[in-house]
Amino acid sequence: MIEIHHLYKQFENDAYVLEDINLMIDRGEFVFIVGSSGAGKSTLLRLLLREILPTRGMIKVFGRDLARLRKREVPYLRRNIGMVFQDFRLLEDRNVFENVAFSLRVIGVSTREINKRVPLALELVGLKGKALRNPGELSGGEQQRVCVARAVVNRPAVVLADEPTGNLDPDTSMEIMKLFQDINIRGTTVVVATHAKELVDHFQKRVVVLGKNRVVSDRERGVYLHAH
């Protein structure tokens, strides 16, 4: 589902941010990507979304070589990838329902379909009763749940999360991580970039450690590991 071979990424003429990355992620996997700040975790996720292009090497998502993907094909790639951010990125001027519906509306889904799918997504993340609230009235954990609902409402094959618990307290972080686990159990591939050591250790999933811009460790049922 995700194949990365000898991937290099360099911004302008700076030093390499990613060097010789090799990584395979299969359908249905749950993968933590860990590494110290500046290791290139966010850069790797942006490459998967084709926000940026690799300098060298190959990166394939759903069998498509992203470097060869035409510009007008990019939106259709992204419709199959749900993205969750550390800072939630919700629209403050509309309620929870509309925030989730937004991601369907802008890809041309009918209102009838939206009215069917959004409640299901909100139920999945445990926000059934808060559809008409505004994001400003929700706790951080609830806001992140809205963000997750928005990412999964179009039933993508993959969900990418960039430090989804970076702004949350430990208990709430644990709940959000369990939510990702639920989503994964339903068949969606989940890739989470994170610093949260306790969570990584707790969940016993595959852990890919980025250090000095390379993959220094990749183990099943791994634990958080410093690159030094």
Add this chain to the structure above:
Amino acid sequence: MHIRSLFYFLGEAFKNIARNGWMSVASVGVVSITLLILGSFVVLSFNVDLATHDLKEQVQIVLYINERAGEDTRAELHAKLVAHPGLAEVRYVSRADAMARLKEKLGDRSNLLEGYEEPEDNPLRDSYELRTAIPEEIPAVAKEIKSYPGAAEVDYGSGVVEPLFQFTGLVRWIGLAFMAGLAVTTVFLIAHTIRLTVYLRRKEIMIMKYVGATDWFIRWPFLFEGLILGMIGAVIPVFIIFYGYQEAALWMQNNIYFVSLLPPEKIIEVIARILIPLGVALGIIGSTISVRRFLKV
């Protein structure tokens, strides 16, 4: 484009216009002023054209044929006049015809012509009466044909024609220059308004890109915003001109009887056909500039 998407784009465009408040009002205002001036100008020039039409029609070139010109020269002259691309009408008037016309014109007083009527006494010359396809070309054509073989003299009421054409020409050029300046201002202001919208909506645009909205889906609301601003800006002057003209025409009818004006119903149609497409075009140009420069999709 799907009909559902169309409604969505229009809805978003109207929301953006409402959000931008005074910037939208300013854009519509500038479009309106530009088109109001243009529209008034068109109305005025239509009526001036109507008034000067007869005058222009009457202006013709008269070419007098040299009395000593032989048959060959006359034939050559005729051929050259007929072949001239700028001339719409070439009419030969013999001296006998000219005399007959003069006689008719004088009517009761035709006895004045006694003694000049016999061919050998006729003081008039053979001539050509010529009309150009474009009245404004008269002076240039007159100058050119003066050098034709067999031409003795060319007359076209110079001194009247040139100032008239110069004046109408000048008014037209000043108007055009002024309008071009206003059009640039209009496009600039609309572009600026759309830029503001793009800025205010940057977060939504970012999310749209992440969830896989196509570039065109992101662009359309902004293009529609420009289009709507331009259209509203055009409809306002159409109404102002229509009612203003109606009032003016009524007043003229009651106070200056001899002036003939085009009827208001005719004017509105012409004005709407010019102003609305122009307003829409200005709006679309403005928003296209902004979308290209500021909407990085």
